[in-house]
Amino acid sequence: MNENIFREYDIRGVVGKDLTEDSVYRVARAIGTFYRKRNITRVSLGRDARESSPIFRDIMIHGLNESGCDVVDIGMVPTPLLYYSLFTDSLNVDAGVMITGSHNPADNNGFKICFNKSSIYGEQIKEIKSYALSKEFATGQGSSTERDIVPCYFKFLKSNIKLGNRKLKVVVDAGNGMGGIIGAPLYRQMGCEVVELFCEPDSRFPNHHPDPTVIENMQHAIKAVHEHSADLVIAFDGDGDRIGVVDEKGKIIWGDQLMVIFSRAILKEIPGATFIAEVKCSKTLFDDIAKHGGNAVMWKVGHSLIKAAMKEKQAVLAGEMSGHIFFAHRYFGYDDAVYAGARLLEILSNTEQPLSALLEDLPKTINTPEIRFDCPDEKKFDIVKLLTEAFKQTHEVIDIDGARILFEHGWGLVRASNTQPVLVMRFEAESENHLTAIRNAVEAKLNELVHE
Numbered sequence: 386m387n388e389n390i391f392r393e394y395d396i397r398g399v400v401g402k403d404l405t406e407d408s409v410y411r412v413a414r415a416i417g418t419f420y421r422k423r424n425i426t427r428v429s430l431g432r433d434a435r436e437s438s439p440i441f442r443d444i445m446i447h448g449l450n451e452s453g454c455d456v457v458d459i460g461m462v463p464t465p466l467l468y469y470s471l472f473t474d475s476l477n478v479d480a481g482v483m484i485t486g487s488h489n490p491a492d493n494n495g496f497k498i499c500f501n502k503s504s505i506y507g508e509q510i511k512e513i514k515s516y517a518l519s520k521e522f523a524t525g526q527g528s529s530t531e532r533d534i535v536p537c538y539f540k541f542l543k544s545n546i547k548l549g550n551r552k553l554k555v556v557v558d559a560g561n562g563m564g565g566i567i568g569a570p571l572y573r574q575m576g577c578e579v580v581e582l583f584c585e586p587d588s589r590f591p592n593h594h595p596d597p598t599v600i601e602n603m604q605h606a607i608k609a610v611h612e613h614s615a616d617l618v619i620a621f622d623g624d625g626d627r628i629g630v631v632d633e634k635g636k637i638i639w640g641d642q643l644m645v646i647f648s649r650a651i652l653k654e655i656p657g658a659t660f661i662a663e664v665k666c667s668k669t670l671f672d673d674i675a676k677h678g679g680n681a682v683m684w685k686v687g688h689s690l691i692k693a694a695m696k697e698k699q700a701v702l703a704g705e706m707s708g709h710i711f712f713a714h715r716y717f718g719y720d721d722a723v724y725a726g727a728r729l730l731e732i733l734s735n736t737e738q739p740l741s742a743l744l745e746d747l748p749k750t751i752n753t754p755e756i757r758f759d760c761p762d763e764k765k766f767d768i769v770k771l772l773t774e775a776f777k778q779t780h781e782v783i784d785i786d787g788a789r790i791l792f793e794h795g796w797g798l799v800r801a802s803n804t805q806p807v808l809v810m811r812f813e814a815e816s817e818n819h820l821t822a823i824r825n826a827v828e829a830k831l832n833e834l835v836h837e
Contacts, residue, residue, distance in 0.1 A: 389763075390412075391511065391514040393507060394687045394689035394690065395497045396495055396510070397496075404441070410447070414451065414523075415514070415516035415517035416448075416449065416482060416498060416513055417448060417449045417454045417523060419512060420480050421453050425454070425479045427478045429458075429459055430446065430458050430459065430482050431483045431484065432461055432462075433463075433464075433484065434561075434588050435486050435491070449482075450526065451522075451527075453524060455528045456530075463564050463566075463567055463621075463626065464485055464563070464625055465719065466534060466538055467481050467483040468499065469541075469721075472502060473537055473538075483497040483498075487624045487626075488594070498513070502717070503689070545716070551733070551735070553734055554580070555580070555617055556619070557582065557584060557621075558605060558618055558620040558621070559586075559620070560594065560620065561584075561586060562595035562621055564621025564625035565585070566585075567625065567723050568619065569581050569584050572726070572727070595623040596622055597627060598707050603629060610633060610635055616740065617733065621723070626719075627722055628722035630729065632741040639706060639754070640707060640709070640710065641706055643704065643729070644702070644710070645669070645670055646729065647702055647712075648679060658714075659679070659698050660674050660679055661681075661683075661684045661700045663686045663705045664685065664789050665707075665800075666705075666706055686803070688705075688711075691703045692711060692720075701714040706755065752812060752820070753813075760835065765806065769787050769799060771834050772788050772827075776788060776830070787809075794814050795813050796812070797826070798810060810827070810831075
């Protein structure tokens with residue numbers, strides 16, 4: 386069994402290589418044992434549209450049942466509906482498992498695990514790993530049932546979101562992932578004119594990869610907003626927990642810029658509210674929240690880590706550059722791209738301004754999207770540690786998650802991905818020349834360390 390499938394906040398690997406029928410069964414029994422030790426016996430289970438997901442669903446049900454857990458199968462849904470199942474009284478579950486490869490390549494799959502109303506991570510994942518390796522499993526005889534929670538979710542969101550009088554045209558680009566089957570019909574029912582792009586789930590992802598952080602993947606969306614004279618594009622990642630947005634001019638609105646729009650709206654209602662943003666986010670976001678009277682907290686990347694910090698710090702909203710947006714204001718505090726899109730439509734429908742105008746007053750900076758640098762899983766954390774130590778000799782370094790190195794005219798970040806064998810980099814500066822200088826300095830040191 387490949388121990389590297391147990392990540393910081395989920396379990397993930399290549400189907401047939403890392404995730405075999407035997408290893409998935411052991412994972413299922415281990416998860417069931419983790420639940421039983423906490424007196425949990427009723428679990429919801431969702432899955433994405435990947436080719437391996439129905440097989441893994443059957444194995445997961447079998448393994449959880451043999452561990453003494455009853456399973457409520459909510460079918461093929463985006464990940465946020467699995468989270469929603471933990472909050473709706475109609476299912477009466479105390480835990481949940483989502484089978485999803487998220488935005489990773491088509492031959493990947495994995496498991497996001499929830500206990501009570503929170504995603505587990507860190508030491509709890511390690512505990513599940515120990516059960517899987519030792520094969521010391523709880524035993525029992527559980528049952529399984531099927532439930533459709535989509536109508537309940539639709540009813541809740543339509544009661545939560547109040548669009549203004551302005552009629553909006555929105556392009557929905559699901560990249561053949563899971564978000565389109567929920568987002569497109571919901572926005573249409575809310576009164577928007579909806580143009581669908583790749584909203585049929587297809588595990589081969591034939592049109593473009595469902596990762597809205599990659600500019601190449603957003604080219605269809607950019608073209609569509611012009612072709613249809615739409616007000617915006619709302620795009621989803623593979624399992625519907627991350628949002629991508631394109632404005633009416635065809636410009637991508639990144640996760641930290643969305644946070645600016647959302648935080649300004651919330652601060653009008655809740656002065657002094659606390660917001661959490663991860664280390665890849667622009668300095669302009671932290672400055673803007675402070676300027677509007679809010680409290681901005683920089684935090685680690687990772688949906689489980691963010692949700693835990695939100696509870697601890699009583700934040701109303703949190704976000705990541707990757708498009709994970711977590712609303713505790715009027716919602717449950719988890720990342721739901723369909724809901725985040727609905728909140729954006731609500732803001733836009735209550736103004737006559739185009740989406741681009743909502744960010745016109747932000748200071749102009751030059752920044753890069755996420756840059757991914759291949760690095761083996763067994764080396765990536767050590768390299769980041771060495772890089773941090775090297776730059777601390779000459780610069781201020783924020784090391785809450787990787788190394789955010791502060792320069793006079795900008796900053797550079799290098800951190801280890803928790804989901805892929807890569808280092809993730811991002812750079813921001815006041816000018817192109819400063820950006821180039823910062824990037825060259827960081828990448829030179831990184832290359833030196835990688836090739837030592």
